[in-house]
Amino acid sequence: MNKKSLAVGIDIGGTNTKFGIVTPDGKILEEGRIPTTNYPHITDYVDALYGHISPIIEKYKDQAPIRGIGIGAPNGNHFTGSIEHAPNLLWKGIVPLAKMVNEKFNLPCVLNNDAKSAALGEHKFGAAKGLKDFIMITLGTGVGSGIFVNGKLLYGNKGDAGELGHTVVRYNGRLHWSTGLKGTLEAYCSATGMVLTALELRKKYKGKSLLKKYKRKDLTAKAIYDCAMKGDKLARDVFKFTGTVLGEALANFVMFSSPEAIILFGGVTAAGDLIMKPTKKVLEKHLLTEFKDAVRLEFSQLAQNDAAILGASTLV
């Protein structure tokens, strides 16, 4: 990599798409965003990306060569360069986005899964810097993961390794709203899952609780957090349960790949100790003796908006 070259990183989310132009040492020189949902047709979306990003490229290309464009996307497959059957995006089926962006911009373009991009960003610039073996868990609307083994991102045979959000942690447990699987990590530990937990617990809770004042549609992970910070017992129980299930799942992951660290990332981690403490406690409890106290459990060190942009920029 040219020490002075720049790369564009694009982070596609279900709601917003964020992008930035990034230096090799992880400095974002300029960034922007467009609403992903405004473009039901993928060609319009690629046009919009071009409309917003090409002026930035023009502005910086005389300072340093532009290496290319890296994209992190939900259900992005690094092997094929396509977004494949993404339930949370408007574009259905298989979308050969890397090829389309490459042809539009006339620059090399590499695509990856969003959680894998975040793991790449964390490895290059954040809490996992220099680690050979770690697992990044993204706790947002869904639960994703990026796994590093032997210093490299784990892709597996078909590029889709690391779907840890869909592993079962509670046999015959809560039905997942879109996959049809029961008792999966995402069904409990995503922001969506936390709301379901709050509804379940609220139904049988006899005492007073701030959570009881919320209508179904206004009850969000953020609302649960706000109530918990005001000392609400029921809201705190939601975090305790979420951390418990997460800790159980993490113990299984540790015994699979023996990582040096697990990095938690995403909206749910804004809750800090509310989620960290129960997770850590239950993780340790479920480990075989030889793994106890051997794995660091930490939050991401990168700003929420930046990790995936940074990670995507390292793809090229």
Place this chain on the structure above:
Amino acid sequence: MNKKSLAVGIDIGGTNTKFGIVTPDGKILEEGRIPTTNYPHITDYVDALYGHISPIIEKYKDQAPIRGIGIGAPNGNHFTGSIEHAPNLLWKGIVPLAKMVNEKFNLPCVLNNDAKSAALGEHKFGAAKGLKDFIMITLGTGVGSGIFVNGKLLYGNKGDAGELGHTVVRYNGRLHWSTGLKGTLEAYCSATGMVLTALELRKKYKGKSLLKKYKRKDLTAKAIYDCAMKGDKLARDVFKFTGTVLGEALANFVMFSSPEAIILFGGVTAAGDLIMKPTKKVLEKHLLTEFKDAVRLEFSQLAQNDAAILGASTLV
């Protein structure tokens, strides 16, 4: 590796130790065994190995150079060359076996975990030949595993990756007899676990069954197999349940590392379709759509006694 060189492979089991002298293409020229349990002191054990193996080395060393000695052992750590806190061996604590054997034989010696050795053997000579990503599950007295990713055995940060037998598959389930963990794969799908399942099912089974004729101490995995082969419904139910739990666990493993194949190995696999059919069915049922029908589930292609000897021989 010298094309004509030979290596010694040693497979340490809780009951017997098997060894052989192996060609680079996986032919065992001569093999032997000693009872592991006859040597409560590790120095006596190393002396016994020397007494039995050095004559074989003498016999072949003029035909081809001897590269060294590879050892597969329960709780063997490749990074340290030691057997560490093995619950199923007489030698307690940390045993620096690779160093001891090296000094005794004056030959290079490399040690590994027994399941990892079997995976190495399968990768070099068996059903996993040429595969970059696969998982080997050993179903014997215990449940072990060896995981290949990117064409290499997965060790993780401390050399102890792949303790899949100790991952939890049924939350708050059956207590494991030695680890204290609840609902782990080994608690159900080892030969020991199958006997516990048979006892549980027998207690509530109203109908006639051959299994009811066995005393507690005579009820083994082999006995369950024999009854199942005679068409006994209860015995078949034991295999069905074992395969169900195994299939659930394998689905989680697939979504972790996206392997091309899962290879089942060890005593329990002698049951053939009795274990394969329910496992395969439940595995597919628990996979995310993108993983369905994408992973081969197969039995090992190496003789039970040979896989670990062959794998150990490839260590040097």
